[in-house]
Structures are given as structure tokens and as C-alpha cells.
Amino acid sequence: MKPRKLPRYTHAYVDRHGTPRFYFRRAGQKSVALPGLPWSPQFMEVYERVLRECAPIEIGAKRTKPGTINAALIGYYQSIEFTETLARSTQQNRRAILEAFRVEHGDKRVALMHATALQNIVNRKRPAAQRNFKKAMRGFIDHCMSRNLIKVDPLEGMKFSKMKTKGHHTWTEEEIAQYQKRHASGTKARLALELLLQTGHARADVVRMGRQHVRNGKLSMRRQKTNVQFDIPMLPDLANEIDLHPKTDLAYLVTEHGKPFTAAGFGNKFREWCDQAELHHCSAHGLRKASAVRHALNGASAFELMAWHGWKTIGEAQRYVDEANRIRLAESAGAKMRTSSG
Incomplete structure (x- = not known):
């Protein structure tokens, strides 16, 4: 090289x-x-x-x-x-x-x-x-x-049109399993999924991740977008997948030419891998959201989600706690109906 x-x-x-x-x-x-x-x-x-x-x-x-x-x-x-x-x-x-x-x-x-x-x-x-x-x-x-160039905030009270969508689709567990079935362990496509899902971080941060960021089983970095520090343990599924790949590169994810991906280039490549798995509506950012929902369903608080995903405000994390509560409550309601009809 x-x-x-x-x-x-x-x-x-x-x-x-x-x-x-x-x-x-x-x-x-x-x-x-x-x-x-x-x-x-x-x-x-x-x-x-x-x-x-x-x-x-x-x-x-x-x-x-x-x-x-x-x-x-x-x-x-x-x-x-x-x-x-x-x-x-x-x-x-x-x-x-x-x-x-x-x-x-x-x-x-x-x-x-x-x-x-x-x-x-x-x-x-x-x-x-x-x-x-x-x-x-x-x-x-x-x-x-x-700097006293203006006296009154002209953005105060600004009105917006209603958004018709809620942004990137959050991956379901079935969609994650479908991708994993198409892209086996040991492939670059599978490593990409595990990095996005198990760390819960954006593609701009995932493409920079490498062994130099891991000490005593903990991944420590700063988010590129906000400069917020995060220190998270390497989960077993991710550690096992990383062990299947070469240890010679500085970054976990590299191109065919052995160079780290750019965030945009990785986004395009991940789009190809999703299409190959017939997941045309899924994206890299949707796995960050799926990670947050997973953590919340396992009992993580909004403050714990902030620490893991590197969010600055509690509002960003609370929406996933609310989503997890909605899922749990719906399952609880369904269980009561099955019990009463049985």
C-alpha cells in the first residue's frame, strides 16, 4: 500500500x-x-x-x-x-x-x-x-x-409550516434481521451495520472509528458535529464482528483502496448495501434512531441516552424514551386483551 x-x-x-x-x-x-x-x-x-x-x-x-x-x-x-x-x-x-x-x-x-x-x-x-x-x-x-448590531431578535416568534414526515425511518428489529441475513458476518457491509447500530452514532463519527479509540474495552471519541465527548463500552456483538476483520487499518471501515470513507461516500455505499437487502426505505441515520429505541426499551433513562449517543439536550433523548414507553404500553394493552378473551 x-x-x-x-x-x-x-x-x-x-x-x-x-x-x-x-x-x-x-x-x-x-x-x-x-x-x-x-x-x-x-x-x-x-x-x-x-x-x-x-x-x-x-x-x-x-x-x-x-x-x-x-x-x-x-x-x-x-x-x-x-x-x-x-x-x-x-x-x-x-x-x-x-x-x-x-x-x-x-x-x-x-x-x-x-x-x-x-x-x-x-x-x-x-x-x-x-x-x-x-x-x-x-x-x-x-x-x-x-455586538449591538441589532437590538431586537428578528427570529422571535417565527412560524413554520407543518412537517409532513418525521424524518429518517427508524429500523425495526425485523429489518435489522433482514439486513443481517443478506450480509453475513465478516463482510464490510455487516461491519457497517454493527458499528452504526451498536454504537448508535452518526456516519460522520462511524467512519472515523478505529482501534486507536478503544482503551480497556471502551470506545472514546468526540462527536464531529457537536464536539460532545462520549465514552461507551464495546458491546459483544460489535467486538465479535470487529475481530473478523483486518487489524492493519487505522479506521474500521475503509474503501476498496484502503482509505477511510468520507461521511458522504459511506452514506452512498451503505445505501447500496441496504438496496441489496431490499431495504430501500432504510438509511444509516435510521440505525442511530433504532439504537436509541433499543436502549430505551431496555430501561435506559433520557440522561443515559444523552451520555451514550452524545446528545446535548434532554429533548433529543426524551423522544426515544417516549417511543419505548408507547411500545411497552401497547404490548401491555394487547396482553390484557388476550388474557380477558382467553
Whole structure:
């Protein structure tokens, strides 16, 4: 296998003691020493932080008029709230939404931004897009208010159209068994299922998982999206499946070329594996939901679900506790009917 290339802007040399050294070097900026070996968690944590901190000056910033939405957005993109608080994938998604807003309204005065104008923008969007727009705008508005660019929150009281769906389908136990029957233990497709189901984490985190994250039978990582730490024991079914696969790769899941999947690439591949199992309506995210329901059915509290799945708010976890209670109550009601009719 060919040696993996160094991350962009990484320079390496061997010092006089024979120790390899690595530095982040970008034209016009100070060099920064990087710890550990390239692509290791220790290395990548510092590399990604330095990459954000050394971001180039926004193109056109000097030509932007102060007090406009253009100027406020440039400030927000360079703020700690945007660069440090949000995961890279979240930054990309929210910036795409804000840039579309900027194209239409960038030259307007940010102080004149008001609730009626934003509500009119939202009314032209589909239900899911409405909610995504508010999420993206929430950080921007908070940034503006904290710097006294606006006095009143224009997002307060915003109304949305009703959602027609509940999002990704939650896998049933029958669907899990159907997938397992199609993809036997020892296959990459089966490993993917077990990682998603047994850890209960998103595809962006699953593709980064590897043996370097396991100590004394416990998997420890931070969620890419929210940076929330999770420390969970390796469940027996997952540990047994991992033992059937090569131990030479840094990541559990690698492509045919021996490289870790991207989150999008893994999503596409998992889509293929689901289709092969005739589960066209199932997705990777649906297994995260199935994991939460499994835990709740086994008595996990909302706080325990938060700790396992890396959620920040109890509301995200409580919905699965409620779902488990609904299932248990329905089964209890059915049992009473069978008893009375027997």
C-alpha cells in the first residue's frame, strides 16, 4: 500500500536525534508544531484547530461597507462562535444557507433586519428548509446582537409550516434481521451495520472509528458535529464482528483502496448495501434512531441516552424514551386483551 499523503500545509523533517517533526506552514503565517503522527487523533485535533485559526482573510472584506449584512456575515464567519463552536460539516451547511441569504440581502443595513422580512423569506421555503434557515440564522443573529448590531431578535416568534414526515425511518428489529441475513458476518457491509447500530452514532463519527479509540474495552471519541465527548463500552456483538476483520487499518471501515470513507461516500455505499437487502426505505441515520429505541426499551433513562449517543439536550433523548414507553404500553394493552378473551 502506498504511504498516505501528509495533510495539506503539513511539512515534515527529521531532527538531529532522528525524530520526525511535523509543522503546519501556510504562506504569510507563522509555523505551528503538530504533535504525534499525521492522521492520528492527537495530530488531527491540533491540525484542524490551527487550520481554522489560520483561515485566509475573507475575499472582498476590505471593500465591504460597515453596517451591512455583508460586513456582519464576514465578522460572523471569522468569530469563535462560528469557527470553534460548530463542526466543519455544520459550518459548510450553514454557510451555504447564509450565503444564499447574502446574495439577495447583503447590501442592506443589518440594523434594519426585522421579523416580518425574515418571516416572508421563510414562507417561500419548504418545511425542512424553513427550519434549516432558522438554525443557520440563529448563530448569525446571536452574533449581531452580542455586538449591538441589532437590538431586537428578528427570529422571535417565527412560524413554520407543518412537517409532513418525521424524518429518517427508524429500523425495526425485523429489518435489522433482514439486513443481517443478506450480509453475513465478516463482510464490510455487516461491519457497517454493527458499528452504526451498536454504537448508535452518526456516519460522520462511524467512519472515523478505529482501534486507536478503544482503551480497556471502551470506545472514546468526540462527536464531529457537536464536539460532545462520549465514552461507551464495546458491546459483544460489535467486538465479535470487529475481530473478523483486518487489524492493519487505522479506521474500521475503509474503501476498496484502503482509505477511510468520507461521511458522504459511506452514506452512498451503505445505501447500496441496504438496496441489496431490499431495504430501500432504510438509511444509516435510521440505525442511530433504532439504537436509541433499543436502549430505551431496555430501561435506559433520557440522561443515559444523552451520555451514550452524545446528545446535548434532554429533548433529543426524551423522544426515544417516549417511543419505548408507547411500545411497552401497547404490548401491555394487547396482553390484557388476550388474557380477558382467553
